[in-house]
Amino acid sequence: MTDKKYVLEHNCETGETVEREFTAQEYAQAELDAQAFAQAEAERLAAEEALATLKASAKAKLIAGEPLTAEEADTLVI
């Protein structure tokens, strides 16, 4: 069974705060958002890892006096 999700809603006009369960629409959107976030996070981490790999390779080649690929050069030149 899926865990229930709740909203802490503060009414700026009355000053009241209530805790209520998500509506069906909010549950559906939350699921979409979780999937989208997971995908975005995976892409971000992959990009981070790829950049770290390229930079390490570029640095090693620079020290060894070897030619860099265009991708490796891009990590050093803005």
Place this chain on the structure above:
Amino acid sequence: MAMTLISTVSVGSGGIAEITFSNIPQTYTDLLILYSARTSYAANSAGLGIIPNGTEYPNLERGLYGSGSSVVSTTGAYRTIGVIPGTNYTSNTFGNGSIYVPNYATAGITKIFIGDSVAENNASASNQAILTVRAANTNAISSLSIADSTSGANLIQNSTASLYGILKGSGGATVS
């Protein structure tokens, strides 16, 4: 310029998936949310989503993320406006962030949310983000929600969010 505290919300025991400020006064020029939060998500950090007017989910995000050792840029059909620390980060440490919303009460113009945040880790590695999110329509904003964007996780107890109204003009007076 004058900045006025409208409301502050603090999360109690058990945590909460979403914080909403509803019936926001339409008398200010811009809005600012300042938050301190942590998620129960089992990772270094998680995303904090922004939702105007209850169900008007934004659909475009552009961001610049740093980890302490690298920087990447992102774009996509997301609504992440900040990053908050997860359970992998130093315990009892909350991330801080701000969300600025210019011209929120003006209908007919595209609303842009501007966020900057740090998923504080009290260590050399911690995720930071500068993000902009575009609203899905041009409606005036009468409510704003921030939500943990991960599945099955909550903003934990002692997470807080404060909503401020900002008036343009000297001494807070509106310049006509």
